[in-house]
Amino acid sequence: MLSLAELSGRHVVLPHSRLPIVAEPDVLVVGGGSAGLAAATAAARGGAEVMLVERFGYLGGLASGGLIILLLTMDDGAGHQTVAGLCQEMVDRMERRGAVHYPPRSEWDDPDARLVEHYSRWGLVWGRGPHRVRYSVAFEPHEFIFAADEMLNEAGVRPLYQTWACEPVVEGGAIRSVVIQNKAGRQAIAPRVVIDTSGDGDLFAAAGEPFELERVHPWLWFLMSNVGDLDEALQGTKGLFFHTLGAGRVLVPWGGEGRTQRKIDATDPVEVAEALAECRRMVKEEADRLKESVPAFRDAHISMIADQLGITESRRLQGEYVMSRDDLDRPFADTVARTGHWTKYGCVYNIPYRSLQPKGVTNLLTAGRCISVDHRVHHATKEIPACMATGEAAGTAAAMAVQAGRGVKEIDVAGLQRRLREQGAMLE
Ligand SMILES: Cc1cc2nc3c(=O)[nH]c(=O)nc-3n(C[C@H](O)[C@H](O)[C@H](O)COP(=O)(O)OP(=O)(O)OC[C@H]3O[C@@H](n4cnc5c(N)ncnc54)[C@H](O)[C@@H]3O)c2cc1C
Known part of the structure; x- marks a missing residue:
């Protein structure tokens, strides 16, 4: 198979181009997934003028368009909440519209087999037993988007949809502008701080x-x-599909090892295109198989297919600090977020601010699934609650850097932690 670069063979040399700077926000957030939503909201609530660019027409990323509609997990697997802040606010907003299902606090950590079975059928209990009830949340994807729209709007963030961020212009160790591409052509945004939540x-x-x-x-x-x-x-087909919000509706987590034929590089457009086509064909086959072989599915139909490929992992930053499995339960002086592990009980990763910082560029932070962790820790930090927690930390830090007129590595970390706690984040 040829990559795009090989297919093109020869080169095109563009004439020297001058692009209009269409905005000069304090903070530019690239990518409006769960991490980007949290980063943009936190930065704007922190007093910064914020712009968010998103290649699709809605917020949430995998949490909405990928139909990954389970917040796993907001606890430590021992009955204590580990992620709150903007993620808890998202749950509260969706709950007001009846769009979530999760165990009440009184059931967290309960080993009762009947309860565990109930929440397993909703996709809210994973890993090896002995199992207990987790604080994890099933939700409705459109309601996530509605709540995200409200949060951005109320905070005064300016979103730019259907827009790709393509190229940072780096001078003197800082990003001076970011080239964007949309229907208006190529333009540039010149922010003071950039948050990569792509x-x-x-x-x-x-x-x-x-x-x-x-x-x-x-x-x-x-x-x-x-x-x-x-x-x-569900009696004989455990794990193939789950209860979800809405009567008579199931979530089918299709794909992964053993079903799709090969691993792909999610940053290679040719491989992504091939995988999308292959997965869609397999989704059709699986829906047909369920209709034919499971009586409850006889009159069922596909009501929605994720419009984004489910990609658990692609690039991970090798930043100021790279978290490894040895960091399980390790405290850090610069902890800015925490997360439990969705398949493990009673353990927590504290996430240091340095894992959101690149080694070089002085006005760039990252958050979400591409932060600076190794492959194992990524299993925990890629989950939506953790992405929202790191997003909230990055956004709050960016606003502080703008206010202080400093680089993102030079802010008062104790002050950042204080602000995060005041906002409801759980740092210990
Ligand atoms: C199969 C699968 C199952 C999972 N199961 C769970 C689960 O049960 N529970 C759980 O909590 N987590 C789960 N996860 C993990 C979780 O869904 C993701 O890791 C998380 O949603 C990532 O959030 P993010 O904001 O970092 O990235 P994304 O959600 O990927 O958001 C990135 C955003 O940036 C945009 N973007 C990308 N590049 C650009 C660009 N250049 N310019 C402009 N916009 C751009 C994208 O369109 C997208 O909106 C699962 C993941 C997968 C793939």
């Missing part, structure tokens, strides 16, 4: 920061509606 680390990679790239089996989750007796269907 999931794939597009900005830090283009800025020349070191990273690791993981190849992964792709996923394509989908929803089926008009399903009959779901509990009966």
